[in-house]
Amino acid sequence: MVPKKDVLLQIKDLRIEGYSEEKWVEIVHGVDLTLHKGEVLGLIGESGAGKSTIGLASMGFARDGCRISGGSIEFDGMELTTTPESDLRALRGSRIAYVAQSAAASFNPAHKIIDQHTEAPIQYRISKRVEAQEDAMQLYERLRLPNPSEIGFRYPHQVSGGQLQRAMTAMAMACRPDLIIFDEPTTALDVTTQIEVLAAIRDIVDQFNTAAIYITHDLAVVAQMADTIKVLLKGEEVEEAPTAQMLGSPKEDYTKSLWAVRSFKRPQKNRPTGADAVPIVSVQGIDAAYGKTKVLDDVSFDIYPGMTVAVVGESGSGKSTTARCITGLLPPTKGKILFNGQELPAKYTDRTKDQLRQAQMIYQMADTALNPKIRISEIIGRPAQFYSGLHGAALKNRVDELLDLIELDPAKFYNRYPPELSGGQKQRVGIARALAADPAFIICDEVTSALDQLVAEGILKLLDRLQQEFNLAYMFITHDLATVRSIADEVVVMQRGKVVEQGPKDEMFTPPHHPYTDLLLSSVPEMDPNWLSTLLEERGTDAIGEAADV
Amino acid sequence: MSTFVIGYYALLIGASCLAAYFKRREMFLLIFSLTLVSFVTGIVGGAPALRLITTCAGLLALAAGTSYAFREFLILITPEGVAKELRTAPLTAAFGMFVIFTYAIAGIFAPIIAPFGEAQVISSAFAPPDETMLLGADQLGRDMFSRIIFGARNSVGLALLATGLAFFMGALAGLLAATKGGWFDQFMGRFADVIMSVPSLVFALLMLSIFGTNLTVIVIVVAVIYSPRVFRLTRAVAGNVVVMDFIEAAKLRGEGTWYLIRREILPNSTAPLIAEFGLEFCFVFLLIAGLSFLGLGIQPPTADWGSMVRENATLISFGELTPLIPAAAIALLTVAVNFVVDWMLFRSSGLKEV
Numbered sequence: 001m002v003p004k005k006d007v008l009l010q011i012k013d014l015r016i017e018g019y020s021e022e023k024w025v026e027i028v029h030g031v032d033l034t035l036h037k038g039e040v041l042g043l044i045g046e047s048g049a050g051k052s053t054i055g056l057a058s059m060g061f062a063r064d065g066c067r068i069s070g071g072s073i074e075f076d077g078m079e080l081t082t083t084p085e086s087d088l089r090a091l092r093g094s095r096i097a098y099v100a101q102s103a104a105a106s107f108n109p110a111h112k113i114i115d116q117h118t119e120a121p122i123q124y125r126i127s128k129r130v131e132a133q134e135d136a137m138q139l140y141e142r143l144r145l146p147n148p149s150e151i152g153f154r155y156p157h158q159v160s161g162g163q164l165q166r167a168m169t170a171m172a173m174a175c176r177p178d179l180i181i182f183d184e185p186t187t188a189l190d191v192t193t194q195i196e197v198l199a200a201i202r203d204i205v206d207q208f209n210t211a212a213i214y215i216t217h218d219l220a221v222v223a224q225m226a227d228t229i230k231v232l233l234k235g236e237e238v239e240e241a242p243t244a245q246m247l248g249s250p251k252e253d254y255t256k257s258l259w260a261v262r263s264f265k266r267p268q269k270n271r272p273t274g275a276d277a278v279p280i281v282s283v284q285g286i287d288a289a290y291g292k293t294k295v296l297d298d299v300s301f302d303i304y305p306g307m308t309v310a311v312v313g314e315s316g317s318g319k320s321t322t323a324r325c326i327t328g329l330l331p332p333t334k335g336k337i338l339f340n341g342q343e344l345p346a347k348y349t350d351r352t353k354d355q356l357r358q359a360q361m362i363y364q365m366a367d368t369a370l371n372p373k374i375r376i377s378e379i380i381g382r383p384a385q386f387y388s389g390l391h392g393a394a395l396k397n398r399v400d401e402l403l404d405l406i407e408l409d410p411a412k413f414y415n416r417y418p419p420e421l422s423g424g425q426k427q428r429v430g431i432a433r434a435l436a437a438d439p440a441f442i443i444c445d446e447v448t449s450a451l452d453q454l455v456a457e458g459i460l461k462l463l464d465r466l467q468q469e470f471n472l473a474y475m476f477i478t479h480d481l482a483t484v485r486s487i488a489d490e491v492v493v494m495q496r497g498k499v500v501e502q503g504p505k506d507e508m509f510t511p512p513h514h515p516y517t518d519l520l521l522s523s524v525p526e527m528d529p530n531w532l533s534t535l536l537e538e539r540g541t542d543a544i545g546e547a548a549d550v
Numbered sequence: 551m552s553t554f555v556i557g558y559y560a561l562l563i564g565a566s567c568l569a570a571y572f573k574r575r576e577m578f579l580l581i582f583s584l585t586l587v588s589f590v591t592g593i594v595g596g597a598p599a600l601r602l603i604t605t606c607a608g609l610l611a612l613a614a615g616t617s618y619a620f621r622e623f624l625i626l627i628t629p630e631g632v633a634k635e636l637r638t639a640p641l642t643a644a645f646g647m648f649v650i651f652t653y654a655i656a657g658i659f660a661p662i663i664a665p666f667g668e669a670q671v672i673s674s675a676f677a678p679p680d681e682t683m684l685l686g687a688d689q690l691g692r693d694m695f696s697r698i699i700f701g702a703r704n705s706v707g708l709a710l711l712a713t714g715l716a717f718f719m720g721a722l723a724g725l726l727a728a729t730k731g732g733w734f735d736q737f738m739g740r741f742a743d744v745i746m747s748v749p750s751l752v753f754a755l756l757m758l759s760i761f762g763t764n765l766t767v768i769v770i771v772v773a774v775i776y777s778p779r780v781f782r783l784t785r786a787v788a789g790n791v792v793v794m795d796f797i798e799a800a801k802l803r804g805e806g807t808w809y810l811i812r813r814e815i816l817p818n819s820t821a822p823l824i825a826e827f828g829l830e831f832c833f834v835f836l837l838i839a840g841l842s843f844l845g846l847g848i849q850p851p852t853a854d855w856g857s858m859v860r861e862n863a864t865l866i867s868f869g870e871l872t873p874l875i876p877a878a879a880i881a882l883l884t885v886a887v888n889f890v891v892d893w894m895l896f897r898s899s900g901l902k903e904v
Contacts (some may be wrong), residue, residue, distance in 0.1 A: 135645070327802055329798065348804075356804045361799065361802060368796065370796055371794075374878070378813075382803075386803060386804070387803075
């Protein structure tokens, strides 16, 4: 078996098993993959599709509780499934590198960045410490990190998330590997930061002619990065094609459905007019501070009944803090919040039960928002019991009714615990808990950002349906402008604790914009494979590093 | 060379060869190193030393067999959910559970099991064991075996009561401190520090000499000594739960502190608390035994393992092992509880979601 000269990685009929419920279950069912030198392959699919598992397997690695049960993985003529662990270890880091999703969680917080960077080259005796450090600084410069000669000597918590992700990419390049596996490197970042990282990754891969496997669930991102795209579903390949062809004419139905996700859009509603139209929530000139740090500065906006107001901005812009002020968790230092024309007490402990009932909240992380040790029936039933005093059969009926509303089968889910549910189901339970209070206003804090696109779309449709059914008002906190496009009626753009622009959605999405809004809008990846190049040209290469500071 | 010695070596070497052939690496290392050790001890101590090794190995095998059988028995009689957990228990934990089970039976049915009364004098002082007295008599001529059985009831019961009280006080204070925060948290924390800063035995002796040595005082004093540890653990565990979003959701719903503690926080902190209960139980047990040994704990004629060691201590100088039997009973229970706790700690710190 003589491999073709430029084939770097050849995976044939890969089968991986996972251990669950006391037996081995196959989770990857015979996937083939061929990667040539210098080629970038995009792996795409929803969570549980086996993307990361396959990515790790290409280093000959299986996570705890997983094992490679069949097939062959051939890296540059070397069969990884039969190679002893010690040889594999020598391969990893030097010839195959891995960039994890969360750089913040993957760096060791107790060591300086550059020490972690130089560990592999020194370990493999590729270079001496000093040389390795110089090389690291050069890489930092290429990745356009600020102060390349100094930044490496900081600890991971002293640099921002986007910078850390770039430092991690630099670290992966430390030994000039032949193959890098990028496991959702930008998923946890804002759109504006995402661009910097994407541009940096693409540059460095081009410059060193490194092959890469780029794992993501974001199609628009993969369109920028990959030469070839492979779509996975439940551990099986759906289809594989060159990027342009895949985007232009997907063959399989599943791929088409993935492509169509961002198409959900509902007509924009306008504010009710007339003298009797009172906003359900009116935020009037609030300031807020954590200790002495001022985080909100004169924030004002109105939310009318039955409407969705999207609050957008990158992280740290004060979106969630505004929500905390409205719920009363963080009393504002100035200004007031009106609910149906009446002023709300600043602290939630001073509000009446009815005021608390009227405003509910849905959280970003359904995992931490639902108590893992309480049954679904009680999670949903408690607000109904607490506010309306329902009990016994009436309470059970109410819970069944709510479960029906969120499209979960009451017979199946009534007695389950949250850890037994999938991410989307948990988020639905979170919605049901908010609905159980029979509110008029719901704050949705990044409710879809932790979910796959298909699942997220389901949640958005559900929220939309519930809004029409119960005339709910939503305050929709998000950094995803695609979500804003699909569900919002009005948009409030925030930056550094201030509202920079607000107005009806259609107006916001048509120029002219405030410069910051413009930056946000243009940073949202599009399906066009040339989007990133065009954008970078427009902005000028120098602007990338400082894009967030416009 | 006797047939015993020949058989002994033949068995060991055969077993190590088999283990090596079937590539059971650990098994082989264990058996073969035992063989090598046996060569040395055989030369030094002769056949009796080898007999001793055989007896020890037999006892170990017996304990392992009993543990295995007991675990299977528990799996059979418990409902599906518990049985699934029990299947993950290692043999040491099963052994621990078996010992605890035996002690519990002895304690609960003491009057039925014990052949004589707790304070019944039936023979001369320090009488040797015979058919009626399994372990001989103590310094007043009371049946040692009966007193150990009753001792299980008194010592273990008292320790259980004191640990329970310590947990009730400590956990409640810890949960309240974590939920309320602020000055209450600070006050409770410093108060706990004050209690912990006094050496526990000295504190107990002081309190017992002030308030007298009756059971209520012992239980309360011991509980007070051990509650700060429980407080600290509970506060730390609950502190991690309190910052979760579901607590915020419950607070925003307008729930009271008591509901938060009972329904939201406590179910998420039980695992480490149960493990801590096992550990603290051992410490409390040893403290009470220690107090009894010093004469300030449970008062005669009530049987208690700590005081039994003290009362029979003179016998040690005559080379008798009798006073060590109650001490061994204490040691065995402590080890057993720790085996079970180890397993629970392993489970609660595991990555697996329950």
